[in-house]
Amino acid sequence: MQSFREKTIGGYNCFVANGYIFDVRRFSIHDGPGIRTTVFFKGCPLHCLWCHNPESQLFSPELMILSNRCIGCGACSVVCPYGAISEVDGVWVTDRKKCVVCGKCGEVCYADGRQIVGEQKSADEIMKIIDQDKAFYLESNGGVTFSGGEPLAQPDLLQELLEQCKARGYHTALDTSGNAAWGVIEPLLDKLDLILFDLKLMSSDLHRHYTGAGNELILSNLRELAKRMVSVWIRVPIIPGVTDGEANLSAMAEFLSELKLQTRVFLLPYHHVATTKYANVGHDYKLEPTHIPTEAEMTALDYYFKQAGIPVQHGG
Ligand code: SF4
Ligand code: SF4
Known part of the structure; x- marks a missing residue:
């Protein structure tokens, strides 16, 4: 899904990655610390039934x-x-x-x-947008977040953007499902300050049912990140009747506790906002009807992580 164009840098011919992007959102405060620019990659190997960005799933416009x-x-x-x-x-x-x-x-x-929705852009074109708000990144301890879709599914573009961000001194974050080969993730680690890592379901069968893939690769990648002391924030979508059960959340808290990962958990409440977006892009919304969790229901779920000594908060 990527193409490359030639460019001369310092007298050398280089190849610069292009990739499919569906949005670049400036002044974001929900995708990592401070004020950020979030770049949304188009295309994801998972198809979570509750996905809030159905227009992000296909790898084409x-x-x-x-x-x-x-x-x-x-x-x-x-x-x-x-x-x-x-x-x-x-x-x-x-x-x-x-x-x-x-x-x-x-x-x-x-x-x-x-x-x-979705257009091919080069890293240079994206950096021109990112650079517009560099003063805000510095003032707010913010930076740039790569989200999607799944940025790891377009690794050449991601790598080049990370290199350019680090060369400018920007804080970098990756928002990922974790569903990528470790060989794709590892070379990016020295250019990443933070990983926002989604954890959804600890049962691989349920994970496959609701997202289209088992969770073995995702859990294995998280184990590798823990070994390397990478800064990781865990994000858990709270979908009533799917991810909020005791068996799932207690297994998740136990898994995180065993990893000894220096982390915090963000519980992200389900909302209905995306359902009309499915019709807009001609996709079926297949999640069984559920409700928006109340604040009291969300707070009750903190227990599983707190009792494992893991800081937990809502949203983010
Ligand atoms: S509906 Fe027709 S004009 Fe519009 S994008 Fe499709 S082919 Fe093109
Ligand atoms: S018919 Fe509706 S969708 Fe088509 S051009 Fe007119 S306003 Fe736009």
Whole structure:
């Protein structure tokens, strides 16, 4: 999914990685310490049923349709070269099987109701955005976070961005599912100040059911990070009826305690905000109906980590 272009650095011909990005969010305060810029890589090897960013899952651009903005003008259907948009009972409907994600409909949509999510960018282009807020990183002890999707699935682009960030003295964080070969992770460690590591389910069978992959590789990578004393924050999505059970959280706390990882745990409450996004990008939302955990329910879950001596907080 990556391509490379040539560049001359210091008189040498180098290859510079391009990759698929779906957002670069400035002034983020939820993806590590201080004020940060978060770069969202597109594409993930997991497909968590509760994923808050369904537009991040595929490794290629997608057409996002915001039907609630549509004013019914029909301009999109006129320009679509593939006849993918037609009027059905007074509503403009898109046949995604015919759509090749060319983006022409978005160019003419007055209501900004059709957008291409995901574009290929080079490390240099991304660094130009990151550099705009360097004063805030220094003032707030913030920096740059690479998130997704799964940044480790585009390791060449990630490596180059990390190198450029470190050369400028920026604090760097990686937000990851941990589902990547150790050989991909290890070479990046000397350029990473912090890893935000997702832990979801300690049962590999349940992990496979809800995310599409077992958890053996993820747990093995966390063991390796612990051996190397890497700074890791654990992030646990709290999905009622899925991840919040006693068996799961007590096993998780025990596992973390045995690793002797200098860490803290962030419990991230489930929310419904993403459900409409699934329809917007034409994906099915397959998670069984559940509820948003109350503050009292969240607080009750702290017990499992506190009794193992692990600091725990909510959000982040
Ligand atoms: S161009 Fe935009 S506003 Fe007009 S019909 Fe298409 S989606 Fe709706
Ligand atoms: S992205 Fe291109 S192919 Fe797809 S509906 Fe729009 S104009 Fe048609």
